[in-house]
Amino acid sequence: MLALSVLTVLTIGYLLYFTELAGVRSVEVVGASQVPSERIRELAAVPAGQPMLRVDTDEIAMRVGALPSVASVEVSRSWPSTIKIAVTERRPIGFYDTGRKLYLVDRDGFVYKEIGEPVAGLPKLELSKVGPHDAATRSVASVLADLPPQLREQVRVGRAETPGSIELALADGRIVRWGDAEQTQRKAKVLAVLLTREGEVYDVSSPELPTVS
Structure with a gap:
């Protein structure tokens, strides 16, 4: 029974981390008005289908935060398949x-x-x-x-x-x-x-x- 439980956990972990079953399907951008949302998605460069757990949210925040009009960025996972990029723009x-x-x-x-x-x-x-x-x-x-x-x-x-x-x-x-x-x-x-x-x-x-x- 214990071996089955361990195997189940390992299988779920493998599916989440290495396969597209829990992959990115969409990138949501909120808070952007001065910078087009599409431009932010381009900079985020999140590959479609990449496993959600393997998305480097800090790296995305760094790339988007390099835009001069952006004061701060928060990147999070919105399960099951969306990466959310919340932008605070300079005023x-x-x-x-x-x-x-x-x-x-x-x-x-x-x-x-x-x-x-x-x-x-x-x-x-x-x-x-x-x-x-x-x-x-x-x-x-x-x-x-x-x-x-x-x-x-x-x-x-x-x-x-x-x-x-x-x-x-x-x-x-x-x-x-x-x-x-x-x-x-x-x-x-x-x-x-x-x-x-x-x-x-x-x-x-x-x-x-x-x-x-």
Whole structure:
């Protein structure tokens, strides 16, 4: 009886690992909008019929994750015969002008996609350098990503020389001295009140003592 049980387990293991009886029949892609699903399937390169247990999900995630527009990837087996690729794409918070080309930038400061012209609703980033390892970039990107929608849509430029010197230029020409990336929600609430007053420069770097000049 024991020998039969062992043989049964070995047979099932063999069928699952070495034959097409439990092979891949489909590849499902979810979460992709900027990158065509077919392109992701091409990069995943999962052979039809390959035994599900022999699919290297980490290798697939690495290949798909190399796409600039992809922030993260999770690859899983959906039994009996589907490989599921869940993609989280980067979302732009602004664009950067090199003087020759324009690029989208996400909330982590990652420069990931060239564009032909400015995108409506996205502010321009005015920074000495842009990248995920630049502290000023991360600070400005963090603020722009976390602004309430009604305030974010008014911003045309986000700039900073240092992480603590963030400024926002609004569509009507007014300037907001934001300071650092701390207390974004509190500063946004204070600013919403200040913007009802006439002025040119609105300083909320210290939200306890805001000024208008």
